[in-house]
Amino acid sequence: MPYTQFIAKKNGTTITAYTSGKILFQGGQAEQEAQRWQNLAITPEEKKVKAATILPKNIAEKSFIGSDEVGNGSYFGPLIVCAVYAAKEHLPKLKQLGVKDSKMLTDHDITALAPKIKEIVPFKLLEVTPQKYNAIQPKYNAVHMKVALHNQAIQLLLEQIQPEQPEGILIDQFTPENNYRKYLKGEKNPITENLYFITKGEQYHLAVAAASILCRAKFLESLRVGSSELGIVLPSGAGTRSDQVAATILKRGGLPLLEQYAKLHFANTQKALKLARMSE
Numbered sequence: 338m339p340y341t342q343f344i345a346k347k348n349g350t351t352i353t354a355y356t357s358g359k360i361l362f363q364g365g366q367a368e369q370e371a372q373r374w375q376n377l378a379i380t381p382e383e384k385k386v387k388a389a390t391i392l393p394k395n396i397a398e399k400s401f402i403g404s405d406e407v408g409n410g411s412y413f414g415p416l417i418v419c420a421v422y423a424a425k426e427h428l429p430k431l432k433q434l435g436v437k438d439s440k441m442l443t444d445h446d447i448t449a450l451a452p453k454i455k456e457i458v459p460f461k462l463l464e465v466t467p468q469k470y471n472a473i474q475p476k477y478n479a480v481h482m483k484v485a486l487h488n489q490a491i492q493l494l495l496e497q498i499q500p501e502q503p504e505g506i507l508i509d510q511f512t513p514e515n516n517y518r519k520y521l522k523g524e525k526n527p528i529t530e531n532l533y534f535i536t537k538g539e540q541y542h543l544a545v546a547a548a549s550i551l552c553r554a555k556f557l558e559s560l561r562v563g564s565s566e567l568g569i570v571l572p573s574g575a576g577t578r579s580d581q582v583a584a585t586i587l588k589r590g591g592l593p594l595l596e597q598y599a600k601l602h603f604a605n606t607q608k609a610l611k612l613a614r615m616s617e
Contacts, residue, residue, distance in 0.1 A: 392533055393505060396541055400424040402494060403544025404487050405509040407439075407552035409479060412579040412605045413571040413598055414560045416465040417552040418486035420494045421458050422503060423544035430457050431543045439539070439549040444557055451554035454547050461494040462551055464559070471596050480512045484520040491528050505531045509538035509545050563598050571598060575605055583609030584616065 345352045393399060404420040423431060434453055435446075442450070454460075463486050465473070473482060487508055495503075506528070508517070514534045521527045538545035556573075564571045569585060572578045579599075586595045587609055595601065595609075 392507075392535060392541060396505070396507070396533075397543070398425065398428070399504040399542075401542050401544045402491060402503045402506040403509075403538060403542050403546070403548045404491055404506065405538065405545050405548040405552055406483055406486065406511070407549070407556045409483065409511075410575060411556075411573050412575040412583070412600055412603045413467070413563065414556055414573065415467060416470055416482070416486070416600075417462065417555050417559075418483065418490050419460060419462040419548040419551045419555075420487070420490040421454075421460045421544045421548040421551065422494055422498050422501075423458050423542065423547060424501070424503075427458050428543055431547060436543050436546050436550065437539065439546070439553040442550070444553075447550055447553050448557065450550050454550060458544075458547060459494060459498050460548070460551060461490045461497065462555060463490050464555060466559075466597075467599055468597050471601050474600070474602050480516065481520045481523075483511055484517055485524060488521060488524050488526075488528055492526050495528065503531070505533055507533045507535065507538050507542050507545055509549070510534040510536045567598065575603055579605050580608040580612060584612035587613040588616070 400423070402420055402422050404418065406416065406418040408414050408416040431454070434450060434457075436450065436454065439447055465482070465486065470482075477485065491506055514532075517534065518529070521529065535541060539549050560571050560573065567586065569582055572582060583595060583599055583605055586598065592601070595606070599606070
């Protein structure tokens with residue numbers, strides 16, 4: 338056909354692409370198929386704009402609590418959750434410090450920034466050590482545990498800053514909002530009002546960026562302490578190096594020693610057990 342680039346059929350829908358750039362969908366599932374194509378065509382920048390529309394206008398300039406966590410994906414070390422209250426008057430000071438996403442900062446920068454942030458903003462930081470994590474984990478899955486910790490940190494921070502009230506609470510999103518709220522129903526003191534959820538929350542408010550830095554600084558400190566106690570450098574993450582270090586710890590003190598430093602439900606534990614047996 339003239340002016341046609343291609344014609345395809347999928348799920349009973351005829352898709353015709355024209356040289357003009359237009360695409361025609363025909364058939365019983367035309368609307369659903371067109372939506373799938375539209376989602377694929379959205380650029381990362383457009384997705385960010387789309388996501389931002391669900392947040393309050395000029396959120397970056399408002400007094401907000403931001404909440405983030407670190408350690409969930411690392412075999413060694415604790416799970417850390419931190420909530421920070423960054424009021425309007427705190428924002429210029431945080432900007433001046435160079436507060437931004439902790440992933441864009443070196444470990445040295447994070448360690449240097451954390452005490453300065455603590456001098457500026459109210460915060461509440463919760464640490465679940467590997468030993469405590471292993472005790473809780475059979476009852477709480479990873480998402481449920483994080484929901485409980487975020488809620489507790491936010492609740493304690495709200496109590497700390499009373500009578501002041503934030504204009505909103507931004508949680509760095511780790512699960513869909515309806516899933517977060519589902520787990521929230523089981524908590525004793527659920528914070529349910531003025532909650533906002535978005536991935537990469539540190540890009541939208543400095544409260545989340547500050548929380549991510551405080552989380553990371555505490556996580557790094559905990560790894561350093563553990564490494565000093567064992568005389569072995571505990572790596573971050575859950576790669577091959579973690580398997581090798583875990584195998585060394587197992588040979589020294591078995592699972593009772595390993596559970597003090599690692600999250601045992603990770604697949605690394607079984608890999609480390611095999612490595613330890615192979616080297617006997």
